[in-house]
Each structure stands twice: as C-alpha cells, then as structure tokens.
Amino acid sequence: MADKNKKILDPGVGASYRQRTKRIINPDGTFNVRRIGTLNVIQDAYHWLITIPWLPFIAVVTSVILSTNFLYAYIYWFIGIEYIGGAPTGFFWDDYVSALFFSVQTFTTVGYGAMSPDGQFVGLIASLEAFNGLLLSAFSTGILYGRFSRPMSKIKFSEVALLTPYKGTDDYSIQFRIINKRSNTVLHMKASVFLSLNDKNDRDGTYSHRRDFYDLSLERSSIMFMPLSWTIVHIIDKNSPLYGITLKELVERQAEMLITLNGYDETFGQDTYSYHSYVADEFEENKRFIRNFNVADNGDILLHVNDVDLREDIPPKEDKES
Amino acid sequence: MADKNKKILDPGVGASYRQRTKRIINPDGTFNVRRIGTLNVIQDAYHWLITIPWLPFIAVVTSVILSTNFLYAYIYWFIGIEYIGGAPTGFFWDDYVSALFFSVQTFTTVGYGAMSPDGQFVGLIASLEAFNGLLLSAFSTGILYGRFSRPMSKIKFSEVALLTPYKGTDDYSIQFRIINKRSNTVLHMKASVFLSLNDKNDRDGTYSHRRDFYDLSLERSSIMFMPLSWTIVHIIDKNSPLYGITLKELVERQAEMLITLNGYDETFGQDTYSYHSYVADEFEENKRFIRNFNVADNGDILLHVNDVDLREDIPPKEDKES
Amino acid sequence: MADKNKKILDPGVGASYRQRTKRIINPDGTFNVRRIGTLNVIQDAYHWLITIPWLPFIAVVTSVILSTNFLYAYIYWFIGIEYIGGAPTGFFWDDYVSALFFSVQTFTTVGYGAMSPDGQFVGLIASLEAFNGLLLSAFSTGILYGRFSRPMSKIKFSEVALLTPYKGTDDYSIQFRIINKRSNTVLHMKASVFLSLNDKNDRDGTYSHRRDFYDLSLERSSIMFMPLSWTIVHIIDKNSPLYGITLKELVERQAEMLITLNGYDETFGQDTYSYHSYVADEFEENKRFIRNFNVADNGDILLHVNDVDLREDIPPKEDKES
Amino acid sequence: MADKNKKILDPGVGASYRQRTKRIINPDGTFNVRRIGTLNVIQDAYHWLITIPWLPFIAVVTSVILSTNFLYAYIYWFIGIEYIGGAPTGFFWDDYVSALFFSVQTFTTVGYGAMSPDGQFVGLIASLEAFNGLLLSAFSTGILYGRFSRPMSKIKFSEVALLTPYKGTDDYSIQFRIINKRSNTVLHMKASVFLSLNDKNDRDGTYSHRRDFYDLSLERSSIMFMPLSWTIVHIIDKNSPLYGITLKELVERQAEMLITLNGYDETFGQDTYSYHSYVADEFEENKRFIRNFNVADNGDILLHVNDVDLREDIPPKEDKES
DSSP states (O other): OTTSSSEEOOOSSOSBOSSOOOOSBOTTSOBSEEEESOOOTTTTHHHHHHHSOHHHHHHHHHHHHHHHHHHHHHHHHHHOGGGGTOOOOSOHHHHHHHHHHHHHHHHTTOOOSSSOOOSHHHHHHHHHHHHHHHHHHHHHHHHHHHHHHSOOOOEEEOSSEEEEEOTTSSOEEEEEEEEESSSSOEEEEEEEEEEEEEEEOTTTOOEEEEEEEEEOOOSOSEEEEOSSOEEEEEEEOTTSTTTTOOHHHHHHTTOEEEEEEEEEETTTTEEEEEEEEEEGGGEEESEEEOOOEEEOTTSOEEEEGGGGGOEEEOOTTOOOOO | OTTSSSEEOOOSSOSBOSSOOOOSBOTTSOBSEEEESOOOTTTTHHHHHHHSOHHHHHHHHHHHHHHHHHHHHHHHHHHOGGGGTOOOOSOHHHHHHHHHHHHHHHHTTOOOSSSOOOSHHHHHHHHHHHHHHHHHHHHHHHHHHHHHHSOOOOEEEOSSEEEEEOTTSSOEEEEEEEEESSSSOEEEEEEEEEEEEEEEOTTTOOEEEEEEEEEOOOSOSEEEEOSSOEEEEEEEOTTSTTTTOOHHHHHHTTOEEEEEEEEEETTTTEEEEEEEEEEGGGEEESEEEOOOEEEOTTSOEEEEGGGGGOEEEOOTTOOOOO | OTTSSSEEOOOSSOSBOSSOOOOSBOTTSOBSEEEESOOOTTTTHHHHHHHSOHHHHHHHHHHHHHHHHHHHHHHHHHHOGGGGTOOOOSOHHHHHHHHHHHHHHHHTTOOOSSSOOOSHHHHHHHHHHHHHHHHHHHHHHHHHHHHHHSOOOOEEEOSSEEEEEOTTSSOEEEEEEEEESSSSOEEEEEEEEEEEEEEEOTTTOOEEEEEEEEEOOOSOSEEEEOSSOEEEEEEEOTTSTTTTOOHHHHHHTTOEEEEEEEEEETTTTEEEEEEEEEEGGGEEESEEEOOOEEEOTTSOEEEEGGGGGOEEEOOTTOOOOO | OTTSSSEEOOOSSOSBOSSOOOOSBOTTSOBSEEEESOOOTTTTHHHHHHHSOHHHHHHHHHHHHHHHHHHHHHHHHHHOGGGGTOOOOSOHHHHHHHHHHHHHHHHTTOOOSSSOOOSHHHHHHHHHHHHHHHHHHHHHHHHHHHHHHSOOOOEEEOSSEEEEEOTTSSOEEEEEEEEESSSSOEEEEEEEEEEEEEEEOTTTOOEEEEEEEEEOOOSOSEEEEOSSOEEEEEEEOTTSTTTTOOHHHHHHTTOEEEEEEEEEETTTTEEEEEEEEEEGGGEEESEEEOOOEEEOTTSOEEEEGGGGGOEEEOOTTOOOOO
8 A cells, every 4th residue: 555645657647737628538438549540441450340339340341241242253254154154145234144143153162053153364363362262261260269369358347436425434436337248257357447537736725737646546456256336435634635636626626537457367267458538527416325235034145236327325424324 | 474364344245235145155056046137049159159068059950040940941942942943742741841852952051953943933032041051150150160169177176164173283274175177287276265254243142144244364375286186275263254153053143254266277378267165064073085096016196086075084193184 | 777787698509609500590490500409390399280371381381181081081082982882983083082081071060861881891881980080170279279369469669770869959869660460459558679789909909709798778668558550769879788889890790689578468468478579780870760650630649550661761860859 | 595505394306205205306207206196198198198299299280180080081981972962883992081181171272162061961070070080180279279378398417517726726516517408598597406315324324215305506596687597506515415425425325416497488488497407426536627618819719519518537646626
C-alpha cells in the first residue's frame, strides 16, 4: 500500500494539453485519439480482418468471393461459353449466367462436369480459378479461426461509480462493480485504478488543462476467483487525492478514473485485459449498490448478471451497510 | 511465509450470506453459482462450442450439417428433380432422396456430375449450397482445432484431504495429493490454498453464515518439475487457523479448502490453471498416504497414477512416518 | 532505481572482443551475428516458412504446387493420355497440357470428369495426387494461419536519439521516441535500456574492444497505456555512465544503446517484444522533439504517427521546454 | 543471491528412495519415470498426436486414411460395383480396385463422375464417406497446425559440464554452455540450476539413497538477448554445496545438476521452457571451453553453432583465462 495514492507520472495518455480535451477513454472502450498515418489495410490486413465487427467482416469476405467469381465468369464469357461445354444462346445474360455457374463450380471445386473446359486457354483460366478458390478457402479458414480464438474478456462495468460511505466507517469511498458476462470463471483477477485530475491554480482557483495522475489504493486489488461480481473500492481517507474535493469540483477539474483489469480466462487459456474509465459526470452520490445475488432454498447461489448496476438511495441517518 | 496463515479478505466468492449455502466449488470443478443473464449461445457461440462436452458438440455439428442438407434437398425437390438431371418417379420419397444425394454432392463439393443443375434458379441454389458447404467446413475446422488446442491440465486430486501427523513432528497437518493424468511433464507448478470458515459467535457458540477466509501457508508452495505426484501439506501449528479445531467443528462451520494450481504444460506450451476444493466432509483423520511409486530393479521409477488416493490407517502409537 | 545505472555483466551479446566489431543490433532489427551450423530448412521448416518475408514465401508455395502438378502431369503423359480419357494428338505439347489440366483437376479435387482415370495404374496415381492435394492444402492453411497469427508488434522508433536538456532542469538527457504503427492500443508497455561502451584505458587514453555494459535508469520505465507516442528518457545526472562524456568520445568508444520493449497487444491477446539499438552516430545534439499530437477544436486528440521523428533546433539561451 | 546455494526441499522429483535409482532426467530430456495408468490414447488423442515423432505420426494418419478407404471400398464392392457405375468383371481384384478408386474419389471429394452412385443405399454410403473425408481433412489440418505451432525451443546443451577455474580467481567453478540451434533470437533467457546429491552418512562415510537438493547460485541467472551461446557458471566458493567434494565422491553420491531454462521465442511469440541434467559422469576436469565465435575482418561476428562443445586442456600452471 505504501506506494499507492501518490502522484505519479503520466501513465501514457498525455499530461500537458493547451486546451480542453474530451475524456481520455471513451464509453465504447476506445481512447480519444484519432491516429493519422497508421499502417493501412493492405499493410496490416490480418489485424484489420481480425478486429472489424462481424457485419463488415462478412461483407468484405462475401464481396471478395463474389467479385472473384464475377470476374472469372466474365473471362469465360469473353472466351465463349462453347469452350466450357455450354451452348451459346446469343443473349448476354443467359450466357453470362452459365459462365458464372461454371465459375462457381470451379472455384468451390464442386466440378460437376456437365460444363468443363474444352481448350487450352480456358483450361488455364479454370486451373487458376481452382487454385484461387483453394487459397481463398484456406485464407478464410485461418481468419475465421483467428477471429474466434482471439482472447477477449466480456467484462461489464457498472454504468456509474458511486461516492458512498464505506461500510461501517465514517470514511467515504468511490466504488464501481464489474461482472463477467460469460458463464466461465475468471481466475487471478487484478485491478489497477488511476485518477486523472486537472491542475488547480492555487492563486486564482482556476483549473488548467494540465493533468495530474494518481495511483489509487484499493480495498482489494486482486481476487483469486470471480464467479460473482466484484465491487472495486477506493477508500477516500486522508491520503486519497479525492479527499475533501466536492463532486462539482471533480467535474470542473475533469476528473477521470482509468481502470485496467486482467485475469486468466479459462476458455482461452490466456490472460485477458480490459480497460474502462469513469468521468466525474458518471460519479453518483447518495447511492449504494444492492447485492445482485441471492441464495436459493436449496443453498444454490443465484447471480443476476444484468443487475450489476442495481443501486438504491441511501436512507438518511444511516451510516452502516448490512 | 510472513504474510501467510493470516485472515484475508474474500478471495472473490462472497463472504456474507444470510442463510446456509452449499459448498463453494462443486466436486465437478464448477462454482456453486447459477448465473442468470449471461451472454446467450448466439452472442458467445465460440465460447459455447469450445466448452460443451464432446457428445453434445458432435450432436450440434451433425444436426446443423444434416438440417442444412435436408433443407437444400427440399428446395431441389420443390423446384423439380428434372432440373438437377434426375428422372422424376412421381413418388415423394424416391424423388426427395435423389434431391438429397444431389444436395450432399454439392455441399461436400464431391460433384460427381451424374446429377448437375440445369436451369438458372437451380444453378443459383446449388452455387449457394456449395459456398455454404465450404463455409461450414472452414468453420468446423476452426472450432475443432480450438477444442483440441485449448490448454487444459488434467490434474487429478486425491478424493480426500487427510488430517494426519506431520512427519517426524508432533504437529498435525492437512494434506492432499495431486497427480498429472497425462504422460507429459508440468513445470513450475505453484499452489495456493485458502480456507473458508464460517464465523463463530463467541457468546453463544453458534456459527453464522458469514465466512472468514485464511491464506494457508504450505510446506512447499511450488515445485520445479512434476514427474511424480505432489503431496501438498499445510502444517497445523499454532499460527494455523485450523489449530485446535475439531473435525466436528470444521463440519459445523462449513470449512472448505479452496485450491488453485498453475503450471507450464509442455504440450500446449502455455500456463494452465486448475482449481478444486475440499469441504470438511472430505477431511479424513487417522490415515496417511502410501507412496504411489516404487523403484524397479533396474533403477526405473514406476509411478502408479491411479494410486493417488492410496492411503492406510495410521497404526496406534506411531508418530513418525518413514 | 537503486540498482539502475550501475555496471552490469554482459546482457548476452559478448563483452570481450579482440578487434573492432560492427554495431550489436543492426538497423533492420537483427543482431550482427552470422550463425553457422543452425538447423537447416528441412529440420526447421515451420520456423523458416513462418519467418521468411511474404514474397519468398509465396514463391516457395507456388513453386511446390506447380512442380508437383508438372510432375504428376508428366506421369500421366508418360502412361498415355488415352488412359485419362483424352484423345492423343501425337504432339507432345498438346498432350502434356491435357495431362496437366487433368492433374490440376485432380490436385484441387475439382474433378470435372470430362477427363477421368481409366485403368488401374493411372487410377492409383490419380488417387495419390488427390491425397497429395488435400495434404498440401491442409499444410498451406496451417502455415498461412501461423504467419498471420504470429504476435508481432509494429513499434516504430525515432531515427535518432537526442542528447537534449531535460525539461526544466540543468541536466542533460538522452531521449528517443516510439510509436505504435498499428491502430490498436498496447497495454503495460515496459522498456529496458542498456548501454554498451568500450573500455577506456586510463593510462594512454585509448579504447579497447572490450565492452562495458550499464543498465540505464529511465525517467519512466513503463506506461499503462500507449495510445500516443512515448518519449523514453534517461537523465544524464552524476550517476549516469554517460555523465561528462562528449559525443565524440561516445563515437570513439562505440557507444550503443540496446533497447527492449514489451507490452500486451490487444489484437493478438499476447505479450509482444521489440528490440532496437542506437549507436553513437545516431545520437543528435541541440535538438528536441516536437510533440506529434494536437487537440482539435472539438476536444479530439489528433496523433500524427509519421511525425515520431519530428524535431527542431533548440534556440540558443533556452533551457526550459514548454 | 542471499537465498541461493542453500539446501532446499525436493523440487518435485522425489527425495527419499530405498534403493539406487537411475539419473533423474535422461539424456533425451525425459524424466526417469514410467507412468502407469495415465490417460490412454483415446482419452487424450490430441496430446498424443501432437507429441509423437513425425514418422509414427505420418504412419498413424496414413493408416487411418487408407483403412477408411479400404473399408468403404469393401462396402461398395459388396453392394456391387454396377451400383457405382462400374462394369463388373467377375474378378474380385479388378472389381475391388474399381470400388477403391470410387471410394478415393468420394473421400477426397474429387468426384470425377465417370463412376457415381446409382441407387439409394450406395448413395447413402457415398454421402457418409464424403462427410467422413471432409471431417478427417479438417481434423488433420488442425493436428498438423497444432504440431507445427507448438512452441518448442531448440536449445543445445554442451555434452559435458566442466569443473574449471573461474577466470581470474582461485575459485573453481562448474560451467556448461548452451546455444540456440535455430536462427532466431531468444529474449529474456533465465536459468535455474539445482543440485541433487545423495546423503552422506557421517559415521561410516557411506551414502544413502536419500537425496538432498540445493539451489545453485549462478554468476548470471538471466541474459537479455541470446544471439550467441551462453556459458552458465556456478562458482564453487565456500558457500557452494560442491565445495571441497572430489569428482569421485560426486559420482558415488550420484550428483546430478538439474537445469531449467525459459525465454521468449520470437518465432512463436511465446515463452518456451527447456530442461536438462548433467550427472557426475558428465562432469569433466582440467578442461575449459574455447570461444565458439570470431570476428571477421569486416566486423561481422561469426558464430559456430556446432562448436558449443569445443573445449581444450588447461595448460599446467595457468590460472587466468584471456
């Protein structure tokens, strides 16, 4: 604990800005940085195909396969469909469709044979297309597996962080809750929480755009198992950089809690990382989390994954949580 | 050792319950938590297909492939099998079977050609099915490999933990034994053992459902190689939370030892984790483990993997183990 | 920090040489070591196929596939193309091309059937080729995926390291800047910097070819996130082995900074390593880095990846950086 | 260093034996343990197929594929080859070969179509075989990739460990040398060395079969880069358990040095482990290692991988190595 709560150097997100910036980590888990000049799609194709969402991915793969087939079909049509065993009708559309079916039968290596290449040039094109089909199939298998097997945790963070009394004490604390949306168990879960706070000018009480960073001490910074949810708690005692600061001031000073989690995911057999942030607008006062599990009569514990956000008003005059 | 044996915060399994719960970790290695609202099969398909047992997995894959083929066959039959080069018999069953064979020949890309599409609409359907077949084949290859290559250890824990004298001393100890059921070697094996014990009410001698947790110190918490079995020993000396507690009280206080192991598995080239628990009902007194290996005349060591549970009564008046 | 800046044992690159050597790590990221007697291509095929650049890789795969097909085609031609359902023309070229098309149709498992084996010997060869094709296809799929999924970071190092005043102090520092060329985020980035410096002979002021190594302390040796660039700084204070040495002497003593980086790459879900070196010829004086990001009016941060090298002359008489 | 050289608990290989055993780690890198009752081939197929050598692997895969084809061929023959479009000859062999070719064409999905199923029962069998072929192909692709991508280091250990003076001192040392047989670079290489020594009975000078274990301190226990070879050195000073023991006694006491290495392998992007042992019979006195690299005139370093064993007699009266 000794080295916690103290002011630290920039954890890598930039400390000194000349004007107001947006939050550091966006709600969708990306950083508020637009990168200009990164590797393009061709230079970094695997990375791109692995990380785009499923819909664009399917669109890209389908487009590549379809346009390849359309192109080969055009070549067969141009050579003349009599060379692939078809009977020319003289109508472009009918002939092109025949050429397209031959192309698909070659690309997928179905090769019924009712149409087959008859001539050296068309034989060469068909050979190329068959290899092309195999290659694209191998490639797609690899990318598909890469997308599936990429170790990704599915940790859900509570919508807000609560500024709430710490159980059984007079201290306040800031708390948020996480849960694993998957049905597997995460082991050796560790959390780190940093606070970014804009500098205060002691003379005129204004705030600069220069950020100070603090490493917040946690009630518990790791747990061995995570079958339930985990409420991560920073106690706002005298050593805390949050001590004595009102929520209004936190908003003005663009306070942002940066969080990283990592743990061992049973399904992937690998460590996975998550990160998230709460800005001061997402801090809530006078609330406390309601436990999101209960014990059934038979002794089973029932965990309500979607209740990770469940909270209630703190009744007045109460200072102890059961 | 200094930080061992002490009371610790909840390792993540929940400390405060209002009624009696079942054991924390079930004998089958799952946690006694029913998770409501996790990602469903569609949202988390890879995870699901990777973790279900082999029989349901094979059933799912077979069902998907068969129903796809039955569906396409129905479409071909509906269009009319004369469009796939068959001769309609007028009997549904015979015609449908012909359509089904054509469907399989297309899906698997065998494409003998005795039947082949004849017409633009049926040609389109057959093209779709051929791509469909390739896609499902790529998908299955990926999932199959994912299932195989998932790093999983095959550690067997002894059925019971023994409360038994520690060799050559007057101290008691609690011991259990583990063995690798695979024929490979695990390196850098590390063990952590936690004890969960329900709170004792000192006034009336009753026990609450609130759990206390302790980090148990181990005689040895890691070994470099594990070609043999490993007996993991916690010595119940004065610093131990188990000191002076009878087995009867342990049962009443729902004592449970939570164990995590991790080590480097040569076959997968990755760290793997195992966890397990012993509840007080699985603690045995007045027994000791019998060594499960012996030396052959030629100097070979013979290890009997299935003897990991082998134990014998401690003869009266003996306090030293050879 | 206590154990930094001190002289250390050789970090593995050889300390004692009898004559002048080239730099330790080449600008292309390889070590200046020619290894004689390593495993050859056959013994270590996977490693070789995974690490050669894309152009040679494609050339190798294409050559293997083409020569396999040419060989089988020759066998079919030698047996006689009448046994594969072709009509011999008596011209080698025409017959060989027919045999080649049959070979490709078998290898890719297209199997149109216009040509098909007719005879037991040719049937055996065609069966072998079909298996051969499947095997090579499986093999290529695996290698292709292996190439794609190999965890590799794309860290760009600034061209030069700057000997420049440390902000707001009288101390000098040596600085270089790194950036991630990918659009993903690297987490828990750690840096280690070693200095190699040839021994000075205090009597005659000459330098030997024996290298001393130092572990350089860094202003910050790790950052939690790397959405921006990272300027890695060693302060040349009195404890630094670089203290009081001129750039000219550094060149003469073959000074070389050896750098290793490692961090967790989101895309691969794995730790990746990078290494690099700066020799004294790549140290620049009287320059400072210009920040390579700016804040847009809407609060977005714009990062210019290719400006990682951007630097400017330090105006005379200035000793503080904004 | 403080916690090194001391006597430690059994690192997992068994301390107490009632009779003489063979060495702990065999020269081929396996442990001298015969495991009885491990998971069998069916229960642990992936592990088995991934770890058997290439020749048995190829034999197994070929056998499975061939016997599958022979079996299906027999079924087709039994049904009658007229149902697969063949003309029965009345000779078993000729008909069976035709059935076999049809089987291969179906299994590999070549499907020329000169033979094709004609009848519902044979159509069903052929459909099964086509799926079977796809499945085995997917399976083989996965296993093949699993074999290739398994992270394995190719570290070569010197044949012997040398008991030799430590450079520039009066102390003796025990040294061995390792080299990477691959052409890639290993990063962050770490070594641990344990000594196993049979107990000495101080009364009668005999030795028991009970082993003591020591953690040997190393001159350097890790290196940052390993482009060259690495000589791992334990100095036999007064704190060493080897101090004052003759080689003859070491042989009698079955001394064995157990070594584990691990480092990050660039090609696999993963940590890999190696282990090895030297028994006292493999300790050599009065020799020293000759450096296995030299500097070319152009400053290139030439490393002779196969010279890792190169050693020479120590000339009498010399106590300093250059």
